[in-house]
Amino acid sequence: xxxxxxxxxxxxxxxxxxxxxxxxxxxxxxxxxxxxxxxxxxxxxxxxxx
Numbered sequence: 001x002x003x004x005x006x007x008x009x010x011x012x013x014x015x016x017x018x019x020x021x022x023x024x025x026x027x028x029x030x031x032x033x034x035x036x037x038x039x040x041x042x043x044x045x046x047x048x049x050x
Contacts, residue, residue: 029035
């Protein structure tokens with residue numbers, strides 16, 4: 001993956017990955033405490049706007 005560097009010197013990497021499951025499945029895996037706990041670390045999140 002190439003590293004991009006903008007005019008301010010900020011670096012970024014962009015990747016696209018196809019995963020099995022619906023959009024809802026993916027959202028639950030990355031945006032909820034139980035979902036994150038299944039693949040990363042134990043997490044507790046409070047869902048709120050902001």
